[in-house]
Amino acid sequence: xxxxxxxxxxxxxxxxxxxxxxxxxxxxxxxxxxxxxxxxxxxxxxxxxxxxxxxxxxxxxxxxxxxxxxxxxxxxxxxxxxxxxxxxxxxxxxxxxxxxxxxxxxxxxxxxxxxxxxxxxxxxxxxxxxxxxxxxxxxxxxxxxxxxxxxxxxxxxxxxxxxxxxxxxxxxxxxxxxxxxxxxxxxx
Amino acid sequence: xxxxxxxxxxxxxxxxxxxxxxxxxxxxxxxxxxxxxxxxxxxxxxxxxxxxxxxxxxxxxxxxxxxxxxxxxxxxxxxxxxxxxxxxxxxxxxxxxxxxxxxxxxxxxxxxxxxxxxxxxxxxxxxxxxxxxxxxxxxxxxxxxxxxxxxxxxxxxxxxxxxxxxxxxxxxxxxxxxxxxxxxxxxxxxxxxxxxxxxxxxxxxxxxxxxxxxxxxxxxxxxxxxxxxxxxxxxxxxxxxxxxxxxxxxxxxxxxxxxxxxxxxxxxxxxxxxxxxxxxxxxxxxxxxxxxxxxxxxxxx
Numbered sequence: 001x002x003x004x005x006x007x008x009x010x011x012x013x014x015x016x017x018x019x020x021x022x023x024x025x026x027x028x029x030x031x032x033x034x035x036x037x038x039x040x041x042x043x044x045x046x047x048x049x050x051x052x053x054x055x056x057x058x059x060x061x062x063x064x065x066x067x068x069x070x071x072x073x074x075x076x077x078x079x080x081x082x083x084x085x086x087x088x089x090x091x092x093x094x095x096x097x098x099x100x101x102x103x104x105x106x107x108x109x110x111x112x113x114x115x116x117x118x119x120x121x122x123x124x125x126x127x128x129x130x131x132x133x134x135x136x137x138x139x140x141x142x143x144x145x146x147x148x149x150x151x152x153x154x155x156x157x158x159x160x161x162x163x164x165x166x167x168x169x170x171x172x173x174x175x176x177x178x179x180x181x182x183x184x185x186x187x188x
Numbered sequence: 189x190x191x192x193x194x195x196x197x198x199x200x201x202x203x204x205x206x207x208x209x210x211x212x213x214x215x216x217x218x219x220x221x222x223x224x225x226x227x228x229x230x231x232x233x234x235x236x237x238x239x240x241x242x243x244x245x246x247x248x249x250x251x252x253x254x255x256x257x258x259x260x261x262x263x264x265x266x267x268x269x270x271x272x273x274x275x276x277x278x279x280x281x282x283x284x285x286x287x288x289x290x291x292x293x294x295x296x297x298x299x300x301x302x303x304x305x306x307x308x309x310x311x312x313x314x315x316x317x318x319x320x321x322x323x324x325x326x327x328x329x330x331x332x333x334x335x336x337x338x339x340x341x342x343x344x345x346x347x348x349x350x351x352x353x354x355x356x357x358x359x360x361x362x363x364x365x366x367x368x369x370x371x372x373x374x375x376x377x378x379x380x381x382x383x384x385x386x387x388x389x390x391x392x393x394x395x396x397x398x399x400x401x402x403x404x405x406x407x408x409x410x411x412x413x414x415x416x417x418x419x420x421x422x423x424x425x426x427x428x429x430x431x432x433x434x435x436x437x438x439x440x441x442x443x444x445x446x447x448x449x450x451x452x453x454x455x456x457x458x459x460x461x462x463x464x465x466x467x468x469x470x471x472x473x474x475x476x477x478x479x480x481x482x483x484x485x486x487x488x489x
Contacts, residue, residue: 032280039277120266127270128322134278137424142280 022158029146033167036139040170043131044079044092050128051076051099054121058102061112065105072098085168099125136170143167190416191234196276196341203341204240207348211236248299248307248339251346251450255297257287257309268315271324275331278422283307284334293441294432296316297453298330298339306334311443317435325429326455326478328419335418338411339453346450412484420489430486437479452476 002077066153075098079091103122106112113119150159156163217231219297241249262269268286276283284298284306294314308330310323318326333339420426435457442459451458457476 043277112365123266123270126281127266127274131270131274131277134274137278 018154019158022155023162024160025163026146026149026155026159029142029149033139033142033146035104036135036142037167037170040132040135040139043128044088047095047099047125047128047132048076048080050121050125051095054099054102054125056057057115057118057121058106058112061109061115062105064104068098068101068105072102089170096129099129100149140169140171143169189372192411196337197348200219200341200344203344203348207240207351208233208236208277211239213345235363239348239351240344242339244301244340247343248301248305251297251299251343251453252287252307252309253307254450255289255291257289258375259369260286260304265315267320268310268323268327268431270317270451271320271327272331275324275422277342279331281306281331281334286310288312291443292315293318293443293458294436295437295443296326296330296455297450297460298333299343299453300334301340301411302337303334308334310424313441317341317439321425321428322432322435324423325425325432327428328356328423329415329455330419331422332415336415338415342453350450412482416482416486417489419484426486426489430483433479433483433486437483 014067051072055072056114058065059069072095075091075094079088079095082088106118106122143166146164149155150164150166210405211232212229215228215230215235217228219228251481260268265286265288273283276320281303284300285308287309289295289309289311291311292313294317296308296310296314298306298308308327310326314323314326330334333342336474371375416429419429423429433456443454454476456479
C-alpha cells in the first residue's frame with residue numbers, strides 16, 4: 001500500500017480517538033453537574049425537614065408572629081413542589097428570606113436563645129444553610145465547566161452531534177446587595 | 189493542581205524506593221556483621237515491604253494513634269461535623285472521618301491515602317478558641333491537602349522516617365549495651381562486629397537529620413501556601429484562615445503529641461517548648477513557612 005493510505009488511516013484513527021475522548025469528557029462533566037444538583041437537593045430536603053421543627057420551637061416563645069410562620073411554611077410548601085431549576089431558585093429565595101427573618105426575631109427573645117433544643121436546631125439550620133451554599137458553589141462550578149465545553153471548539157461539535165444541553169446556574173439573590181428588612185417585633 | 193497531585197505521587201514512589209535501598213543496605217551490613225549472608229538482606233527487604241505497604245494502607249491510623257486522636261460523631265461535635273461536611277461538598281469529595289486530639293494548642297492535620305480514605309483531626313484547643321468562620325478556614329486548608337493528595341505523601345513520610353529514626357536509635361543503643369543479644373561476652377573489648385554496628389548506628393545518626401531535610405524538601409513550604417490558597421478558594425473567604433492563623437501564632441501553648449516524624453502534617457509548626465514558639469532544633473527542621481508570611485499572602489488575595 002502506498003504511504004498516502006497509511007497517512008489517511010492514521011488521521012482517521014486520530015479523529016476517532018479524539019471523538020471518543022471528547023464525548024467521554026462531556027459525559028463526565030454532565031455527570032458531575034448532575035451529582036452537584038443531587039447534592040443541593042439532599043441539603044434542601046434537609047432544610048425542608050428542619051423548618052417545621054424550627055417554626056414549632058419558635059412558636060412556643062413567640063406565638064404572635066403567626067404571619068411570619070405562615071409565610072415560611074407556605075414558602076416551604078411551594079419550594080417542595082417546585083419543578084425546574086428556575087422555579088426552585090425562586091422558591092428557595094423565599095424560604096431563605098423567611099428563615100432569615102425568623103432567626104432575626106429570635107434576637108428579641110432571650111429565653112428562646114437560651115433553649116438548648118433551639119440552639120441545637122439553630123446549629124443544624126446554620127450548618128444546612130452553609131451546606132446548601134457550598135453545594136450551590138460546587139454545582140455552579142460544574143455547570144460552568146460543562147457549558148464551557150459545550151460552547152467551545154472542538155467539543156462543541158461533539159456536543160451538537162450528541163445533543164448535550166447547557167444547564168442553568170443555581171443563582172440566588174445576593175443577600176449583601178439586598179438587605180433584608182428586620183422586624184424585631186417591637187410594634188406589637 | 190493536577191501537576192501537584194502527580195508530583196506528590198512521584199515523590200511518594202521515590203520515597204518508598206529510597207526506603208527499600210536504605211533497609212536493604214542496613215540488612216546487608218547486618219548480614220555481614222553476623223556472618224549470616226543474604227538472610228539479613230532478605231529480612232530487611234521483608235521489613236521494608238511490610239513497612240511500605242502498611243504505611244500506604246494503615247499510615248493514617250498510625251498517625252492518628254500516635255497523636256492520641258479520637259473519632260467524634262455528629263452528636264459530639266455538631267458544628268465541626270457541619271463545617272467539614274459543607275466544605276467536602278464544596279470540594280466534591282466524600283466527607284472525611286473526623287477526629288479530635290486532646291491538646292490545648294490550636295492545630296489541625298489531615299491524613300489518609302486518598303480523598304475516599306481521608307481523616308481530619310483537630311485539637312481541642314482549636315475547637316475552643318476558633319469561631320465558626322475561623323474553624324471553616326482551617327478545615328478548608330486541611331481539605332485542600334486532601335484534594336492535592338498531600339496527605340498520602342505526608343503520611344508515608346511520617347511512617348518511613350519514623351521507622352528510620354527508631355532504627356537508628358535501636359542500633360545506637362544496642363552498641364551502647366555492648367552488641368545485640370549474646371554477643372556481649374565475645375566482643376566486650378570492641379571486636380570488629382560491634383565496631384561495624386557502631387558505624388551503622390553512627391551513619392544512621394547522620395542520616396536521621398538528612399531524613400528531616402528530605403521531609404523539609406518533600407513537604408515543601410510552597411505546599412502550605414498552596415493549601416492556604418486552595419482552602420480560601422473553597423471557603424471563598426481568605427480572612428477566615430488569616431484570623432485563625434493569627435490566633436494560632438498568639439497561642440503560647442505547646443504541643444505534646446507532635447514529634448519530628450509528624451511535625452510536617454500539622455496546620456502550623458508544632459512547638460514542644462512551653463511559652464517559646466519554636467526551639468532551636470525545631471527551627472532547623474522547620475517544615476512550615478512563617479505564619480506572618482502566610483497571613484500576609486491570605487490578606488493579599
